[in-house]
Amino acid sequence: MPTADAPYASAEPSFQVPASFTSADDARAKIPLSQPEVHWVFADGPNFPPLVSPCGGYLPSDGARVGAHQLALVSPMTVKLRRVVVYRDVASARQAMSERRSALQQCTRHDDGGGIATVWIWQSLPIGDEAMAIGSQRYRGSNSLPGHQRGVVMRQGRTLVTYFDSGQSPVPPTIDEIGPYATVAKPVATELASASWNQ
Numbered sequence: 001m002p003t004a005d006a007p008y009a010s011a012e013p014s015f016q017v018p019a020s021f022t023s024a025d026d027a028r029a030k031i032p033l034s035q036p037e038v039h040w041v042f043a044d045g046p047n048f049p050p051l052v053s054p055c056g057g058y059l060p061s062d063g064a065r066v067g068a069h070q071l072a073l074v075s076p077m078t079v080k081l082r083r084v085v086v087y088r089d090v091a092s093a094r095q096a097m098s099e100r101r102s103a104l105q106q107c108t109r110h111d112d113g114g115g116i117a118t119v120w121i122w123q124s125l126p127i128g129d130e131a132m133a134i135g136s137q138r139y140r141g142s143n144s145l146p147g148h149q150r151g152v153v154m155r156q157g158r159t160l161v162t163y164f165d166s167g168q169s170p171v172p173p174t175i176d177e178i179g180p181y182a183t184v185a186k187p188v189a190t191e192l193a194s195a196s197w198n199q
Contacts (some may be wrong), residue, residue, distance in 0.1 A: 021192075025042075054103045063084055067086040079166055125152065
């Protein structure tokens with residue numbers, strides 16, 4: 001599973017996610033926010049830290065990432081984001097999903113040290129070529145601690161799209177509450193299925 005704590009540098013030429021695909025993010029980020037401590041953060045490039053890596057660290061398939069675009073809504077207690085990652089080819093993107101499924105099975109309860117563990121839940125979803133709803137919570141013994149993650153990761157063609165939030169909630173996530181992310185992901189899968197650059 002994860003084999004390094006530093007980004008893999010892809011030897012492939014970089015790929016710019018088309019502006020036509022990210023236009024909704026661009027428009028969303030222009031919406032005025034009423035809370036001064038909440039702000040939008042854009043980022044581009046293939047070497048983001050991995051999402052949904054239950055065993056910790058980067059994944060072997062990260063070396064096949066050629067482009068990415070991320071928009072995050074950052075507040076003091078929570079980060080909510082959409083990340084689009086384009087891989088070298090469909091086989092590499094398929095591998096990225098397979099590695100995540102294997103990690104979820106191998107590290108369902110991951111020992112973080114100091115008596116603390118991160119416990120993961122997941123469920124396959126009928127979105128795109130393949131998709132999963134995922135969530136995690138930190139625990140000390142049977143007592144939940146602040147520290148949650150939840151969202152959906154979906155593959156269509158050679159692209160993975162992740163809708164994700166993480167923060168300091170002490171309440172363990174459920175698959176049912178992740179449902180709204182799946183609703184948002186479905187039309188994105190349809191758009192990607194017809195995109196010539198995603199084949």
